[in-house]
Amino acid sequence: MQYLIQLLISGLAIGAIYGLIAMGFAVIYxxxxxxxxxxxxxxxxxxxxxxxxxxxxxxxxxxxAIGAILAAVALGLIIERLVMxxxxxxxxxxxxxxxxxxxxxxxxxxxxxxDAYPHGLELGMGRxxxxxxxxxxxxxxxxxxxxxxxxLASIWAFFRYSKVGVAxxxxxxxxxxxxxxxxxxxxVHALAWAASSVIAGIGGVFFALSYDLSPAMFQLGLRAFxxxxxxxxxxxxxxxxxxxxxxxxxxxxxxxLGSGMKEVAGFAMIIVVLMVRPxxxxxxxxxxxx
Amino acid sequence: xxxxxxxxxxGELVALIDxxxxxxxxxxxxxxxxxxxxVLNSYALSFLMIILITVTGALGLNxxxxxxxxxxxxxxxxxxxxAYAYAVLVSRYHMPPLVGFLGAxxxxxxxxxxxxxxxxxxxxxxxxxxxxxxxxxxxxxILEMRWLTNGARGIQVQRPEMFGISFDxxxxxxxxxxxIAALTLLGTLNIRRSRVGRAFVAIRDNDTAARVMGxxxxxxxxxxxxxxxxxxxxxxxxxxxxxxxxxxxxxxFLLSIEALAILIVGGLGSALGAVLGTVLIxxxxxxxxxxxxxxxxxxxxxFATGAQELKSMLYGLVIILFLRFQxxxxxxxxxxxxxxxxxxxxxx
Numbered sequence: 052m053q054y055l056i057q058l059l060i061s062g063l064a065i066g067a068i069y070g071l072i073a074m075g076f077a078v079i080y081x082x083x084x085x086x087x088x089x090x091x092x093x094x095x096x097x098x099x100x101x102x103x104x105x106x107x108x109x110x111x112x113x114x115x116a117i118g119a120i121l122a123a124v125a126l127g128l129i130i131e132r133l134v135m136x137x138x139x140x141x142x143x144x145x146x147x148x149x150x151x152x153x154x155x156x157x158x159x160x161x162x163x164x165x166d167a168y169p170h171g172l173e174l175g176m177g178r179x180x181x182x183x184x185x186x187x188x189x190x191x192x193x194x195x196x197x198x199x200x201x202x203l204a205s206i207w208a209f210f211r212y213s214k215v216g217v218a219x220x221x222x223x224x225x226x227x228x229x230x231x232x233x234x235x236x237x238x239v240h241a242l243a244w245a246a247s248s249v250i251a252g253i254g255g256v257f258f259a260l261s262y263d264l265s266p267a268m269f270q271l272g273l274r275a276f277x278x279x280x281x282x283x284x285x286x287x288x289x290x291x292x293x294x295x296x297x298x299x300x301x302x303x304x305x306x307x308l309g310s311g312m313k314e315v316a317g318f319a320m321i322i323v324v325l326m327v328r329p330x331x332x333x334x335x336x337x338x339x340x341x
Numbered sequence: 342x343x344x345x346x347x348x349x350x351x352g353e354l355v356a357l358i359d360x361x362x363x364x365x366x367x368x369x370x371x372x373x374x375x376x377x378x379x380v381l382n383s384y385a386l387s388f389l390m391i392i393l394i395t396v397t398g399a400l401g402l403n404x405x406x407x408x409x410x411x412x413x414x415x416x417x418x419x420x421x422x423x424a425y426a427y428a429v430l431v432s433r434y435h436m437p438p439l440v441g442f443l444g445a446x447x448x449x450x451x452x453x454x455x456x457x458x459x460x461x462x463x464x465x466x467x468x469x470x471x472x473x474x475x476x477x478x479x480x481x482x483i484l485e486m487r488w489l490t491n492g493a494r495g496i497q498v499q500r501p502e503m504f505g506i507s508f509d510x511x512x513x514x515x516x517x518x519x520x521i522a523a524l525t526l527l528g529t530l531n532i533r534r535s536r537v538g539r540a541f542v543a544i545r546d547n548d549t550a551a552r553v554m555g556x557x558x559x560x561x562x563x564x565x566x567x568x569x570x571x572x573x574x575x576x577x578x579x580x581x582x583x584x585x586x587x588x589x590x591x592x593x594f595l596l597s598i599e600a601l602a603i604l605i606v607g608g609l610g611s612a613l614g615a616v617l618g619t620v621l622i623x624x625x626x627x628x629x630x631x632x633x634x635x636x637x638x639x640x641x642x643x644f645a646t647g648a649q650e651l652k653s654m655l656y657g658l659v660i661i662l663f664l665r666f667q668x669x670x671x672x673x674x675x676x677x678x679x680x681x682x683x684x685x686x687x688x689x
Contacts, residue, residue: 147469151598151601152659155660159650
């Protein structure tokens, strides 16, 4: 029982990180209709920048947090403006391939700029252990779960009540009509890329805080992928919750079936999900007109 | 004055080779390739081998992604399955290499039936994601089946001996690769001009319309998967033999991307494109290194230390630039040049 609860809690913690990155996927899919295969790499760059700030400028938590968020916004905007906007109106296959190309470039750029060794992000917090009913939990793990829940709530409110959020939903629903209503689609796309970069970046920084920075971190993007599929590619909140589910599934599979199963549990799950309900638990069914 | 190519019968339209100069140049290319092992040094010869093996694999992916329009992000899964099928049959159970090659085709083809099954329900991106998941799952399956595959330690593979000929030397092995690549090229070109190929292309262009025309979507999509996996598996076996060692690390995920890059750079849905794309993508890092070394020795040194990173950055950059500026790939560029050559100074 102790073992099970331990597995569940660490599953929730890693699942919250997957959830954050999966929300990044969903924000972009919802407003631009494409899957960003470079999400993991963008996450990783933000985490590396946070680490650079913490070692060169200041180890203060707030400085690092603000620096990382600003860097993530800049990264999202630059990528949208330089790489994605020229591809506007091209077929989805071409645009998705561009994000794959981008992923390859970013990944090698990281190895090129920083080195290939693992680093720990030391902010003097996040690695302490709290005891909850006899089970040790890292504060960083608690913080990431809290952050995910907080972001889920605020994003729900943002899409529901704010003018910009409603505009984003309008573009997602029908970009031409949205355009006729005076909404700038390009601005919405830019905002989506920046927001996605920040949300996923937060996940990346938390990952670095609880575990380590290493060139293999881009796999986080691939691991978070099943979460978006499970929750629904166009469901931002669903993706966040999907992350928690995937995290728990992975940990249970790893704990009871062996470490090899941990690696593929998520992927095995998405194949099942895609066969049964391709649009995910919370996603909207695509209706195709002939 | 030549005013254009006019095809007057369906036979002319689907002819494998439509003009005498193409016959001539194809023959010249074949002769040059046959002569190559005598002329090239072993460094250049290794590039030729890689190109021939990659052409085989790219042609395999071309059937699925280029002709049928089903995007696969996990083709490296078929490559690694083929390599392991060959290695297990030949190195472990001491079967004749011919049986090994047959197994290298058949085992991925069977696996593709499992991967292909979701394709009957899924389209586009979702299918791409399924194939991606498959390639990760197959790696874990291979690592877990230690009794058969030696797990992470991999399997040693010897160069084969078939029909009483030893393919041990580099030259002989190049001929083996050449023969297989040429057969694959001929095979895919013939598939393209047959009933099956037309059905594939119809599915790519509009699957609802294809179905209305009486094409059995399920059968033809699965057929595309099986054919593609068979060819890719054989390419995998060749690559395993070339590396002389089959392991999961030898077939990184990047190979899937490289294969798609080849198709995009060459021009999707064209066998000629797959060949041109392969030559460009395989030689690109080497060509860049040469250009760098022309500028200065220091840049050459940078290239040597970060070679792997620069190589993958180049792939990414080439994919993006081609999609942005020449979406029809090298084949499209070649057609434009030909047209400009014939019609100059007129535009049409």
